[in-house]
Amino acid sequence: MKLGNYSINKPVFMAPMAGITDKAFREIIQLTGGKYAFTEMISDNALLHQNSKTYRMLNLDGEQEPRIVQLFGSDPEQMAKAAIIVEENNANVIDINMGCPTPKIVKNGEGAALLKNLNLAEKIAHAVVNAVKIPVTVKIRLGWDDSGIVALELASRLEDAGICMISVHARTREQYYSGKADWKWIGKVKKNVHIPVIGNGDIQSPQDALRMIRETGCDGVMIARGALGNPWLIGRTQHFLETGEFLPEPGEESKLNVLLNHFEKLLEYKGEKIGLNEIRKHAAWYIKGRRNAAEYRKEIMTTQNPNSMRAIFQKIFLE
Ligand SMILES: Cc1cc2nc3c(=O)[nH]c(=O)nc-3n(C[C@H](O)[C@H](O)[C@H](O)COP(=O)(O)O)c2cc1C
The missing domain is CATH 3.20.20.70 (Aldolase class I)
Incomplete structure (x- = not known):
């Protein structure tokens, strides 16, 4: 078209x-x-x-x-x-x-x-x-x-x-x-x-x-x-x-990298306060349906610091 x-x-x-x-x-x-x-x-x-x-x-x-x-x-x-x-x-x-x-x-x-x-x-x-x-x-x-x-x-x-x-x-x-x-x-x-x-x-x-x-x-x-x-x-x-080729979903490490990258971009474009706030809602979607998602979500919602947010993401996807 x-x-x-x-x-x-x-x-x-x-x-x-x-x-x-x-x-x-x-x-x-x-x-x-x-x-x-x-x-x-x-x-x-x-x-x-x-x-x-x-x-x-x-x-x-x-x-x-x-x-x-x-x-x-x-x-x-x-x-x-x-x-x-x-x-x-x-x-x-x-x-x-x-x-x-x-x-x-x-x-x-x-x-x-x-x-x-x-x-x-x-x-x-x-x-x-x-x-x-x-x-x-x-x-x-x-x-x-x-x-x-x-x-x-x-x-x-x-x-x-x-x-x-x-x-x-x-x-x-x-x-x-x-x-x-x-x-x-x-x-x-x-x-x-x-x-x-x-x-x-x-x-x-x-x-x-x-x-x-x-x-x-x-x-x-x-x-x-x-x-x-x-x-x-x-x-x-x-x-x-x-x-016509059906690509599988990316593996855990690729998913983690996409989420981390998404976070870095939010921090870059919107600053730390808004970036932290906005990645929370996205992260909740990224981890939906995973084992222990509810617990992880609580951690994500309360973390106030970009480094600890990154560490939580690592833990969720690589544990
Ligand atoms: C949170 C949210 C925000 C949306 N914002 C817009 C928007 O800014 N402009 C628009 O045309 N549609 C907006 N939509 C509608 C979507 O573009 C889409 O038409 C609708 O969700 C149906 O598609 P889906 O079944 O794939 O979700 C929004 C939908 C949601 C859920």
Whole structure:
């Protein structure tokens, strides 16, 4: 498939995840064989107010192309201005969030609220497409609730507005993240537009990704929760889709090295205090399901010093 000038074959995207897909995480995805990763969602408003924390989220230095930045907002003009800032900061693709279900986002008319206001969704898409030279994509849900499925109409209106790829999280806003994603809608959207469609929802393994492509005809897939504490899933799935070869999960030592590397990157990009805090949630995912995980988690949650955190990680994986 084509994404602007990029020719990409059966892409496996690391989904945008607020609080997760920061620079450290995206680099880990790429170091473990993943090729495509979205940033966290970034507020147009915060960018226009030159919020320094938000600006730091735009640091894409050294990351592989295409670098994809996700924006959210509800005002077409503001979104266009924010898109220009993103383009000037070295992004290769801008993605617009039309699916975030969080009340504080929705009440501002942003994210999934746009599923109830297709005219505005279309205006935002137009404004952003016209403001920048780089390709613009959109991530949607099926609709607000079961009685308001708008994915087909929205996708074709977005295509007409010049959007060049659509990712479909096959749930409604009302579902948040629960229940099963209804993949049949991904297939329906795919049949309804001529631009690439990326399927998203409930992919936990390389085989799930292949099954989604076979069942829906989608051009690529996107994985979110399955990659938590399991970043190599993105690279393994990419490899499987490209070659048919199923790579086993990495061994204990490789897993430890990835976790340690993830920690070093968080310390480097966010400093000791935030880095320590953030590795705690990731580490809890990395060790999920292991023997003694609950005990180890307690240690991880209370350790205040990077060296003792490293030592705990060593103990967990090499004992
Ligand atoms: C903690 C968390 C943060 C998320 N943040 C974003 C976000 O910033 N932008 C977005 O479009 N979707 C966001 N999502 C939705 C995911 O990208 C994805 O659509 C959803 O989790 C379904 O995929 P999955 O079944 O593979 O998890 C988030 C999901 C979770 C669980």
